[in-house]
Amino acid sequence: MGIFYTAPCSLAIGAEGIKSSVSGLGPDQFDQKDEKEKAQMTHFFNMFYFITSYGTLLAVTVFVYVQDKVGRGLAYGISSGFMFVAIPVFLFGTKRYRYKECKGSPVVQVLQVFVAAIRKRKAEFPYDTRLLYDHSPEPGEARIYHKDKLRCLDKAAILTKEDFENNRFSNPNPWRLCNVTKVEEVKMLSGLMPVWSTTILHLTIHSQLSGFTIQQATTMDASIGNFQIPSASFYTFFTGSIMVTLAIYDHLILPLLKKHKMSEKTGLGLFFAILGMAAAAQVERRRLSVVRAQRGSNTLTLPVSAFMLLPQFILVGIAEAFMYSGQLDFFTRESPNGMKAIGTDLFF
Template identity: 35%
Template sequence: MITYLMNVYHLEMISSSNILYCWSATNGLFPVIGAYFSDSFVGRYRMIAYGCILSFLGTVILWLTTMIPQARPTPCVDSSNNNSCISPTIFQLMFLCSSFLLMSIGAGGIRSASMAFGADQLQDDAQSLNRTGAMETYINWYSATSALSVVIAMTFVVYIQDNLGWKIGFGVPLVLMFLAALSFFLASSLYVKSKPNSSLITGFVQVMVASFKKRNLLFPSNENDLLYHHDMNSVLAVPSEKIRFLNKSCMIEDPNEDLSPNGSASNPWTLCTVDQVEALKKLIMLIPLWSTGILLAVNFSQPSFPVLQAGSMDRRITRNFQIPAASFSIFMIISLVAWVLLYDRILIPVASYILGRPARLSPVTRMGLGIFISFLSMVVAAYVESVRRSVAIKEGLVDNPKGMVPMSAFWLVPHSVLMGVAEALNMVAQMELYMCVLPKGMTSIAANLSAISMGLGGVLASLIMNSIDGITKGGGNESWVSSNINKGHYDYFYWVLTGLSLVNVFYFMVCSRHYYASTRNN
């Protein structure tokens, strides 16, 4: 997509990257909004259905930008001179961005509910599925299947775009989106469709409001004098001692006033149940661990730079065939799928056989391994770019960013492989942890909590890039993230991300110890 923005819409690398960062951020945040409405009001089936329709409309508009000449800037008079290129008008940018927005909203509807909708078809609760390892296996294969769709996009579709043009290149995803939506609707009668539960998210707000209203209420010196409100069929009669001030929301002050004749709360905004309080505590205790995914997502949100790097390197496999620059991210997806296969079908069965019992790494352990491997991937990326830039300068290509550096683009593969393994470990583990810890009625939201960190990571990546650009180009110097990658210092940019990743490793260690201590005490 960055190639389309720079070559067809004549945008600079910084502007193109910012658009893609914002698109990535909305792709991460809309699923969370969709998950709330899916769990609370709409239902998962209908949310996916709405998402299919909106995604299809967004794909149609993107395709129309290639079909309608007035929807995009006129071609450059002299392709070697950027000054001869006409910038896009406000209308043209708004038309293009409207397609991104519709696709993001549509993706929010589909991604927010698809994983939870699939879990519904298993017809079992998350805790029992986790004990048998079925939940981990389901999430692994869901992620692998999603990754395979990206492989198709990065190979088949990108090859068409490079060789047959943007009209056919954007027309193929349009047809695929139509077929996907059609197949989903045709199988409607076969699905298990769970009903939405509007009380869970509202219950969290009620706990916070009730705790605030009772902030001056003192705990009695004798714990036996405390009465807590709980559901008749609840196994929890007393809340835990963690985050104790929230316990005030379920304390009964006067049974005659606080409770109705049937035992329910007279006012749910002043008296909540123990289950509501404990569910909110679980969510709060997950927040520090969840936050470690934000810096990790910054590393995942670097789609532009590897494309520019690959475009300046030798991508030939044979004399007459070379891999498109945009397809090099396929190696990250392939490594993700390969790791899922290796872990689920070889490592786990072999370890279980040797130990004589089911052997699995905990979700928190896998999250930590993913963060550490992501740090290693940034070390590799920084080193490879420093070598590529040195070769480009040695070959006299400083002022020719489109010239081919005599260095194989396959030097970029180790970084992509490490990032793929990191994503397979961390993101799958995050989804498994959230879906198993949080209540079943929050399955859609639990499955998309990692999407929030991805969205915030995209925003943070944009802020980091803009800050580095503003600082480094001062005094007439060339920006580290210049459109001319041979003059810029992308290696320095990667070293900055490496340092942040190392900080994130230590931050995760602190958060994981705190989480384990909290769960043990509970």
């Protein structure tokens, strides 16, 4: 049993590590100062999720069939084989990738700003914000100028005599004093939290489809003639709607839009998610009424078509397409330059 519980945990850690790393590595290959490459980055996010959904589509069709007809061992073996092939394919491009210089952990920077601000919580603000510690950022790092929001964090940039460990010419203790650029980067990251919070409930909808809705399908009639559709294969309609939505948006809608905002794309995703859950509520209401009517019956399958579940799969799939690509693009663009990794990790 120990191996049984360890394997899924290891799989979850590895999968999420790959997803967050790839979504961070991809945007690094585009120069945001180049307008042409900046425009191509939106297509990257759409294609990234399109290909991810294609893999999911194979999982809920081909691999479900292999599991049912042959065995789980072969299905897991094929999946492992694809992962082994992916490693040399990824390594093949190591000399062509664009690399950005590692400038320390962004998590440490966030902690430093908060610790410094707490230490100086009783310090008086200078009469002029230009008196805040605005030491030049490191080479290759863009300067960010002070903004009048989240003023409590500005205390991390107030100069005091205890900030320099040895003498006035030494580097300041970063846990006591942070320059304005670092403070503003943490402010920018804090500004992403309200948008990030909208993904929490949306992810519960995703888990609803992959868990409860699949269980609903097992109790309903999922046959077409003499062919019985595996309940897990209904997830195909979810991934299929994602792929169709991304293809239509990327090739038909996006070229017609002169200006598009990722916040609008996210809002559209939330709208379709609401419609999907409304449809799910109606289906469950109908299913429960049949369960009450069939009380006392020995029939395991309810006389209700499982295809009633399709509207919620399709609507939530459309929502997922807009939410996933929209928020991934939003977090990547709006995160500070030194905190792009945290921005994409927030989404995953």
